[in-house]
Amino acid sequence: MAADIETSPSSSSSSLQNHYPTIDPTTFDLIVYGTGLPESLLAAAAASAAKSVLHLDPNPFYGSHFTSLSLASLSSFLELPSSSVDSSPLPHPPTAAEDTSSYEAVDLRRLRLYSDAETSGNFPEPSKGFLVDLPGPRILYCADAMVDLLLRSGASHHVEFKSVDATLIFWEGKLCAVPDSRQAIFRDRTLGLAEKNQMMKFLKLVQGHIDSDQCGDGGTVEEDGFVRIPADDLEMPFADFLRSKRLPPKIRAMILYAITLADYDQENAESSKKLIVTKDGIESLALYTKSVARFPNALGAFIYPMYGHGELPQAFCRCAAVKGALYVLHMPVCALLLDKETGKYKGVKLASGQDIFSHQVVMDPSFEVPSSISPPNVACEGLNASSLSGRVAKGVCITGSSIVPDSSNVLVIFPPKSLYSDQTTTIQVLQLSSNVAVCPPGL
Amino acid sequence: MATIGNNSINAKLVLLGDMGTGKSSLVLRFVKGQFLEFQESTIGAAFFSQTLAVSDATVKLEIWDTAGQERYHSLAPMYYRGAAAAIIVYDISRMESFERAKKWVQELQKQGNPSMVTSLVGNKCDLEDKREVLTEASEARTYAEDNGLFFMETSAKTAINVNDIFYEIARRLPRAQPAQQPAGMVIADRPAEISRASTCCS
Secondary structure: OHHHHOOOHHHHHHHHHHHOOOOOOOEEEEEEEOOOHHHHHHHHHHHHOOOOEEEEOOOOOOOHHHOEEEHHHHHHHHHHHHHHHOOOEOOOOOOHHHOOOOEEEEEOEEOOOOOOOOOOOOOOOOHHHOEEEOOOOOOEEOOOHHHHHHHHHOHHHHOOEEEOOEEEEEEOOEEEEOOOOHHHHHHOOOOOHHHHHHHHHHHHHHHHHHHHHHHOOOOOEOOOOOEOOOHHHHHOEHHHHHHHOOOOHHHHHHHHHHHOOOOEOOOOOOOOOOOOEHHHHHHHHHHHHHHHHHOOOOOOOEEEEOOOOOHHHHHHHHHHHHOOOEEEOOOOEEEEEEEOOOOOEEEEEEOOOOEEEEEEEEEOOOEEOOOOOOOOOOOOOOOOHHHOOOOOOOOOOOOOOOOOOOOOOEEEEEOOOOOOOOOOEOEEEEEOOHHHOOOOOOO | OOEEEOOEEEEEEEEEEOOOOOHHHHHHHHHHOOOOOOOOOOOOOOEEEEEEEEOOEEEEEEEEOOOOOOOOOOOOHHHHOOEEEEEEEEEOOOHHHHHHHHHHHHHHHHHOOOOOEEEEEEEOOOOHHHOOOOOOOOOHHHHHHHOOOEEEEOOOOOOOOHHHHHHHHHHHOOOOOOOOOOOOEOOOOOHHHHHHHHHHOO
16 A cells, blocks of 8 residues: 555556545544544544534555454555554655645654564464454453443443453463352352352452442441451552462462453562552452442353454444544555644645644544654653554464363453463463354364 | 244344435335425434344344445444344435445445345335436346345335335245354333343354
């Protein structure tokens, strides 16, 4: 695509007109650039607040970095944009009127989010039948704020979900099921009686705290007998708190990494980057408990959208479209237009050469505004290359059989240090099957 | 997708076709019996539900309109998912819209649901004096037959054939066909929808 456009200005202007449609009208309240999940939410919110919205994406598909791609599109996506487009200015159409206009065009750059991509083996056929989540592995708590938002916005009508059948944790060389309810704790054969009792006692304590929170005021002992956890304890590291309740290591690991879903080692305060305090830990437990019971058809606490997470941005975009937002995919923005005198944002220049104006603009944070200009009315809270330090390694495996027999969608947690001694982060593995339609039937 | 229970069928029907061919007008005529000469581009509803009684079953159609996302060729894959039926609409007074309708047919075939009931509709047949797309001979009807579509001309304005097209689709929907894709659950907090979800969850 980029090659098509970067021909010499004189010869390309007529073909450009054919390549890109002309957008009408040319003025909006809001331009949203990028159809990732946050941008799609904003577009839906603005459209339902009766704002006129133009929603653009340079890619021919919805979802930006939140999309689910087929195997064939995935490999071309990983190869093409990171090498040719990302680190260079976006293709720039010729503009004769630039000098006479009162706007200054500031080129946009796109940051590359993927440092390295590697594939081995051949794509299984049909490669169109496999969908890979770019933001994966990702699941939702049934009681997640995102689920509430889906319900409130009506987007929930466009997406169907499946339960994640089970959560397994890798502990002492074995995969153990994480119990998701009191009954499951009693049924569990891998836990001793003492462990079960400690865990039940702990859950009761947490439940009491949650219930008293819901009752409102903050005394230590409520009239109805709920006991709150002391304030000092709430600020201490969650792992220490669990230890102080004499929970055995395996239960601690389950709570920290399979229920709270902590990414970093919680048991080693010095090496850990993100230590969860008790207050947040309890909140996660409350979310988990609420999730388990929320939907009658959901077996556990977690759900996964059919056809992958790429459905969520699409659902919000459809909500926005229904409320009148205008959608144009495959339409790169190559520059921002700033008023020459005041430096204020006025609009965008599209790859078609067309200028579109709006009061406000929201961009996917991977688009970078050159730091030389920081217009006074633009909040530049995007990523910028220098502040990007965290990296995540992701892998996709296509397997011929399930990790555990008779399960289709399973979350597997490898807590820190479970695989090798200097493993500082949790490794989350999500096994998905054809019943969420991300691969052909029979897998 | 078409889900079946006690002789009642739930089916998603999607409308396709270029802007201005009268997709929304057809739905409004069918669902509400209305026609507006200057229908706005967007209609502000995610979908319409309409229940039809045909000889052997009750068919609940969930009719999806494009919400304008077709205007710059930006329809999401989600739109087609699970559709049991599709109506591809063109305007008989605009040859261009008929050519574009063929593109929509191809697009739909790429989605690959062979059991989908697909119909080609030439709308605005009240505009006989401005007709550009011929009904018979080498044009619309032949094209439809060659591509396994059933064909009708309609007018949302005069209501000609509008109900007929939806009833014909309801009659043609497969009666005892296994679900194309495993059904998921629709999340809902309201009790009524929960019971609905439980019937379609495997």
